[in-house]
Every structure is written in C-alpha cells, then in structure tokens.
Amino acid sequence: MINDQGPARRGSGRAEFPAPRDSRDRRKAVVLSSGGRGAQSRAPASAPQCVNRVPYTGPFTLVPLPGRQSSLVCVETAEGAQRLLTMSTSELELELERRAHSILGWFKLASKAQSFPLAGLTATRLTADRLALVGETAHVFPPIGAQGLNLSLRDISDLGNVLSKALARNQDIGSSAVLAGYETRRRSDIRSRTNAVDALNRSLLTGFLPVQLARGAGMYFAGKVGPLRRLLMREGMAPGAGFELFR
Known part of the structure; x- marks a missing residue:
C-alpha cells in the first residue's frame, strides 16, 4: 500500500475502501520446510516436485530450496490439517514422506508446521x-x-x-x-x-473425472513439450510474454 500524503492533502483523513471480494473454502494449507536425509539425494533443483497423493484435498507441492531442503505446501481439509498439526515430529515426517512417495528420501522437518485458510481477496x-x-x-x-x-x-x-x-x-x-x-x-x-488461479484451484479439487483427465493431460504436456512449458512460464511472468517467442 502506497500512501502519498502530499501538500495538497489536509488533515488526517483516511481513505476507505469497500469490503473486498472474498473467495474462501474450508480447506487449509499446511506449510513447512523439510530436508531429505536418506540414501536418495533430493531431486535436481531445476523444477518443483509436485505430488498429489490424497484425492480431492488439493496439491502436495515440494519446491526446491538450496542444499537438500524443500519448501512444502500441502492443501488439506480443515480436519485433515488439524490432524497433521497434532502429529508428533516423527509421525509428521513419516506421513509427509509417504505422501511424497519417498522421492526425496527420508524426511526431516526443518521448520515448524503452520496452517492458514485458503482464501482469495481482491x-x-x-x-x-x-x-x-x-x-x-x-x-x-x-x-x-x-x-x-x-x-x-x-x-x-x-x-x-x-x-x-x-x-x-x-x-x-x-x-x-x-x-x-x-x-x-x-x-x-x-x-x-x-x-x-480460481479455475486451476477448482480443477485440483474437483472429483469430476473429465476435468481430472483434462488437467492431467495438460500437466503432462506442459512437462514434456518444451515450447509449451516455456510459453506457460513466460505467461506466468507477464501477460503476452509467452507469445513473443513466436514473433
């Protein structure tokens, strides 16, 4: 928020804004940092590692950090998030490793797990x-x-x-x-x-099979087709930037 109180402004008046639009569901994101400690080395840091193990709750995302650490975001129901937060450290490490299919080896928590409600505000x-x-x-x-x-x-x-x-x-x-x-x-x-983002979020949470198939196909081709992947990455950075590749 930038507030320019220039010479034309008098008094201590305050700008008031209408209530923002709120897009909220009952799911929560559990976030933490973890480090692999098993015989397997962590995956290369060239791309995030994403696994969606638990049906219909949301993404389970591992984002590479320097060294052998990753940042983790696990989207869960409110009840599921509470269950994860009440686990002991060793129990949570084992549960996260199970959901990650052990692709990074054994899990060791590098930070305390936290949760917050998923919400979109504009x-x-x-x-x-x-x-x-x-x-x-x-x-x-x-x-x-x-x-x-x-x-x-x-x-x-x-x-x-x-x-x-x-x-x-x-x-x-x-x-x-x-x-x-x-x-x-x-x-x-x-x-x-x-x-x-709302459409992507809904596609991750839906149990409707055709949407799941379309999402899976899109993610597969984005990972395998280089020009498509680069287009999506550029579009994520700035609107229209991806199409500059074809000019």
Whole structure:
C-alpha cells in the first residue's frame, strides 16, 4: 500500500475502501520446510516436485530450496490439517514422506508446521485520495499457480511507470486523474489472473473425472513439450510474454 500524503492533502483523513471480494473454502494449507536425509539425494533443483497423493484435498507441492531442503505446501481439509498439526515430529515426517512417495528420501522437518485458510481477496478499488494499493493490499492469492508475487511485481512496475510519466508532465502524482491510470492498467491483469488461479484451484479439487483427465493431460504436456512449458512460464511472468517467442 502506497500512501502519498502530499501538500495538497489536509488533515488526517483516511481513505476507505469497500469490503473486498472474498473467495474462501474450508480447506487449509499446511506449510513447512523439510530436508531429505536418506540414501536418495533430493531431486535436481531445476523444477518443483509436485505430488498429489490424497484425492480431492488439493496439491502436495515440494519446491526446491538450496542444499537438500524443500519448501512444502500441502492443501488439506480443515480436519485433515488439524490432524497433521497434532502429529508428533516423527509421525509428521513419516506421513509427509509417504505422501511424497519417498522421492526425496527420508524426511526431516526443518521448520515448524503452520496452517492458514485458503482464501482469495481482491479489493474492489485500487486507488483513493492520494493512495494506491499494490501487492497483497490489492489482491491475495492461495499458494496455487505461483502468481501472487508476479502480480505484485507488475503492480509496482505499472505504478512506477504511471508516476514517472506524471512527474515528467509536472502533474500531481497523487491526483485522482493520475491514479486512475494505474487502476485502469492493473484491473484487467488482476481480474484475469484471479480467474485463472480460481479455475486451476477448482480443477485440483474437483472429483469430476473429465476435468481430472483434462488437467492431467495438460500437466503432462506442459512437462514434456518444451515450447509449451516455456510459453506457460513466460505467461506466468507477464501477460503476452509467452507469445513473443513466436514473433
């Protein structure tokens, strides 16, 4: 959240925003760091290792960290998350290793397990009097699709571009007219990414067989077809960037 209290602002007034839209289900994400300690070495750090072992609860994602450690996000029902959190350290290590199919060898916890409700929030407005929302003050994503950070970086980039142009024209950078340009530039990107992450989340949670087959086929081809994988990765970084490969 960036708040420019320039000379044109008087008093200690506060910008108020409508309540954000909330997309929430009863599932929770259990997050922690772990390290492999068995005879098997950890997988190469070139790509995250994703395993979805437990049906209908959500992703079980292992993201490589330096050395022999990984960051883990396990999407569970509220009851399942509570069961994991009440396990002893040794019990939790064994359960996580079972869900990971032992692909990283034995598990040893490197941090305390935590949980938080999966929720998606989007502010109904991004700007107000001398104020602009960026990052997670403007939008909150569940840890699916890795879009939260990318979207936040584009918020900062677009706001910087809008303010730089305003300064070059000797405009008041906190004016409604200038900040409206930022709102216009960001709204479509935020909406499209929110819908995409929501669709991906629903495809991971559904028990409808055709959707499961389509998701599985998409993930398979994304992993096996290099140009498709690079297109998806570039699109994840910035809208339209993936198609620059074909120009």
